Amino acid sequence: MRTIIVGTRQSALALTQTGQTVDRLRRICEEAGLPFAFEVKPIVTRGDRILDVTLSKVGGKGLFVKEIEQALLDGEIDCAVHSMKDMPFDLPEGLTIGSVPLREDPRDCLVNLHGYTLSDLPPGARVGTSSLRRGAQLQARRPDLRIESLRGNIDTRLRKLETEGLDAILLAAAGLRRMGWADRITAYIDPEDCLPAVGQGALAVECRADDEQVMSLLARLNDGKTERAVRAERRFLGLLNGGCQVPIGAYAVAGSGEEGGEVSLTGMVASPDGGRLLRATARGTDPEAVGSEAAEALLAQGADAILAEARE
Structure with a gap:
């Protein structure tokens, strides 16, 4: 054996x-x-x-x-x-x-002690996140919020919510769910408001x-559907040469079948402060082609300039 x-x-x-x-x-x-x-x-x-x-x-x-x-x-x-x-x-x-x-829930989520959703966080609320992607999208939607860097393992970040006086923190829902801590999630954030990281969940x-x-x-x-969705997201990331240094998000959903069914992907590139945020959607049956199409659409909108500025 x-x-x-x-x-x-x-x-x-x-x-x-x-x-x-x-x-x-x-x-x-x-x-x-x-x-x-x-x-x-x-x-x-x-x-x-x-x-x-x-x-x-x-x-x-x-x-x-x-x-x-x-x-x-x-x-x-x-x-x-x-x-x-x-x-x-x-x-x-x-x-x-x-x-x-098989993929877990890909969404980001808000955790806080007051029951706040994203829309009813008080003006000027301090929100902790380790992600430029989350911070940029949050600032684009709520420029009044104060984004604060938050590193550490998931349990460390949950403790810092209380010890550092933050009003809320942003985490990947999948991690909390895998740990059996789904009850700590105050509100799930729809991908329309905050696209997840490539491969999240x-x-x-x-x-x-x-x-x-x-x-x-x-x-x-x-899992064939998860694999095809992730292949599209990773091709999107690869063509934009993305990583933690730049705010990039993407979420794809694949239809049934190992090699069949449509893949739909929405991708995002933003400036770190959320001042500029570009989105594009592509669909098709070839995951890599879908990822490429969405990336090229964003480059045509000027994503290369945003990415270059973010890397500097």
């Missing part, structure tokens, strides 16, 4: 979603009679060690995956469970995303492209 070593960040959320993924793989193996056991290996990433500055200033999302990907390349682990929104567009040679499981199970046993197993975990 082969023991598959599964790498993950060591935050509470990462360990929880990895444990849930491994449980599903175990059930798949039991039902199919496959001879695999599993062991989880937590790995500390640079993104977990640097908590006193925003991600946009220290290298972006890749900070959460580089050490884990190196462990994959070195053969120390056999696959890794990531939050899809942490995955850079370009993967190291030899690695691939072997599975995209989805997981990526990364592995070595030449490991046929693991690739075959992970294919059984894959």
